[in-house]
Amino acid sequence: MFHPLVLSLFLYFPEDKSEYIPAAISFMIFLIGAFFTMRLIIKVSKREADRAKELEDKILKKQTPNQDS
Structure with missing residues (x-):
């Protein structure tokens, strides 16, 4: 499929080995950024889930007295 010369390029x-240092530094920066971004996404998601649960409870409480009458 691919010629070995093309892959070896x-x-x-x-x-x-000191040429690996800039790559390692940029990798660590992006890894830390990805970690904090994931934590932020989880935090916002939990907050939105709590708000949705509160809204659901509020709607169900309003509907319950109406169903009894």
């Missing part, structure tokens, strides 16, 4: 393993 994308592989680069530097002899000087």
